[in-house]
Amino acid sequence: MTVSRRSFLGAGIALPALLDPASAFPSAPPSEPAASQDSSFDPWVEIHRENLHHNVGEISRRVGSRPILAVIKNNGYGMGVSNVAQLLEARPEIAGFAVVKLHEAMSLRDAGIRKPILLLGPFDEKNLEDAVARGIMPMVYTPLGPAMDKIATKTQKPVPLHICVDTGIGRVGVPYFQAAPLIRDLAVRKSVQIQGTMMTFTEDVEFDKEQIRRFQETCAALEKDDVALGKKHAASSFSLFQHPEAFFDMVRPGMAIYGAYSENEFRHTGTMDLRPAVSLKARVIYVKRLRKGDSAGYNRAYMARDDVWVATLPVGHADGWPRVAAKGARVRINGALYPVIASVSASHCIVEIGKEQRVSIGDVATCFDWQDGSRPEDVSEACGASVYDLTMHLNPLLPRRVL
Ligand SMILES: Cc1ncc(COP(=O)(O)O)c(C=O)c1O
Numbered sequence: 001m002t003v004s005r006r007s008f009l010g011a012g013i014a015l016p017a018l019l020d021p022a023s024a025f026p027s028a029p030p031s032e033p034a035a036s037q038d039s040s041f042d043p044w045v046e047i048h049r050e051n052l053h054h055n056v057g058e059i060s061r062r063v064g065s066r067p068i069l070a071v072i073k074n075n076g077y078g079m080g081v082s083n084v085a086q087l088l089e090a091r092p093e094i095a096g097f098a099v100v101k102l103h104e105a106m107s108l109r110d111a112g113i114r115k116p117i118l119l120l121g122p123f124d125e126k127n128l129e130d131a132v133a134r135g136i137m138p139m140v141y142t143p144l145g146p147a148m149d150k151i152a153t154k155t156q157k158p159v160p161l162h163i164c165v166d167t168g169i170g171r172v173g174v175p176y177f178q179a180a181p182l183i184r185d186l187a188v189r190k191s192v193q194i195q196g197t198m199m200t201f202t203e204d205v206e207f208d209k210e211q212i213r214r215f216q217e218t219c220a221a222l223e224k225d226d227v228a229l230g231k232k233h234a235a236s237s238f239s240l241f242q243h244p245e246a247f248f249d250m251v252r253p254g255m256a257i258y259g260a261y262s263e264n265e266f267r268h269t270g271t272m273d274l275r276p277a278v279s280l281k282a283r284v285i286y287v288k289r290l291r292k293g294d295s296a297g298y299n300r301a302y303m304a305r306d307d308v309w310v311a312t313l314p315v316g317h318a319d320g321w322p323r324v325a326a327k328g329a330r331v332r333i334n335g336a337l338y339p340v341i342a343s344v345s346a347s348h349c350i351v352e353i354g355k356e357q358r359v360s361i362g363d364v365a366t367c368f369d370w371q372d373g374s375r376p377e378d379v380s381e382a383c384g385a386s387v388y389d390l391t392m393h394l395n396p397l398l399p400r401r402v403l
Contacts, residue, residue, distance in 0.1 A: 041283040053091070061253070070253070084108060123138060132155065139162050140163055159192055160195045163194060169200045194230045196231045198233045200236070260375070282364075286311065313351065327383045330382060333358060346380070
């Protein structure tokens with residue numbers, strides 16, 4: 001009989017409930033609506049409030065109490081953009097928030113966030129008007145002076161903005177050697193209030209030094225002529241470790257706030273004690289013993305060399321648990337770490353438990369959290385997924401629980 005992937009998966013999930021009433025999943029009768037949107041087995045994201053606050057304190061200490069512009073783009077690095085902003089807003093160290101998508105900036109205002117918001121991403125003239133109306137500052141690097149004049153005429157107020165200078169990353173930003181005329185043009189307009197001037201590092205340690213030189217020279221030439229550049233900022237998490245000379249007037253980290261070291265080697269430098277503030281968890285949905293020679297996963301990616309217990313988790317790459325997790329990541333269940341085996345499919349993965357059946361249906365499985373051995377950096381080291389992939393790719397639809 002040919003079994004399609006879809007029918008095979010359906011049967012695999014339904015069987016334990018049918019055969020073993022004791023292990024049946026709590027479910028509503030088919031004719032009635034489910035009591036809750038998320039079954040208690042489905043993956044969820046936890047946010048560790050205390051760790052988040054601890055990291056802000058660590059960063060502030062590291063940067064000599066300079067203001068922190070918290071980068072909370074990409075759904076707050078997976079934690080929920082409004083969750084993060086609401087948790088951090090009252091901290092005096094946090095000067096404001098930076099996001100890339102206009103809708104994220106808007107949702108922050110909708111959530112009642114009052115601190116300054118910098119929009120790092122693109123906008124058209126209508127977007128710009130809407131953004132300014134909600135107190136969202138654009139990051140500017142093209143000749144937008146006339147557009148600012150129009151808006152300021154309507155609002156009777158200058159438009160606060162930051163200017164982005166490209167010192168070598170080649171992504172966005174006015175090239176540093178063409179920056180002066182653009183900045184002068186904006187600075188002389190009554191419609192514009194330059195609140196900040198920024199650049200982004202390539203994070204190539206040697207070239208970064210050249211980028212610092214280019215930025216400083218560009219800024220110094222303008223400041224000599226009394227052009228007010230606002231707060232100068234450049235330092236992301238990488239630079240918090242590598243370039244204290246580039247802390248300037250404000251720093252602009254993301255990942256460090258969420259407690260993961262952006263490079264694994266930073267973990268052992270003692271520069272900052274970062275504590276992960278985000279966790280991905282799910283509950284075991286199925287436990288079974290494979291016989292020697294049995295396979296698991298698509299393409300029979302895993303072959304049992306002996307009889308072995310395995311557990312199935314309802315978390316896969318569509319939830320943000322990367323496919324490469326099957327190349328060495330370990331999941332914590334009841335305090336012990338078990339390797340992810342076979343392949344990570346869209347909504348499932350399988351872990352190898354060993355000779356004994358040490359886990360049960362319903363046990364909590366932690367893909368990553370704040371404990372040594374299951375920190376995002378541990379998963380990253382084990383399977384090659386970057387900590388950015390682990391956090392930023394968490395499906396926005398997963399429930400978020402703030403602890
Ligand atoms: C312009 C800019 N600044 C700062 C950051 C923060 O970077 P990180 O999360 O490495 O601290 C980012 C994120 O990629 C960024 O795009």
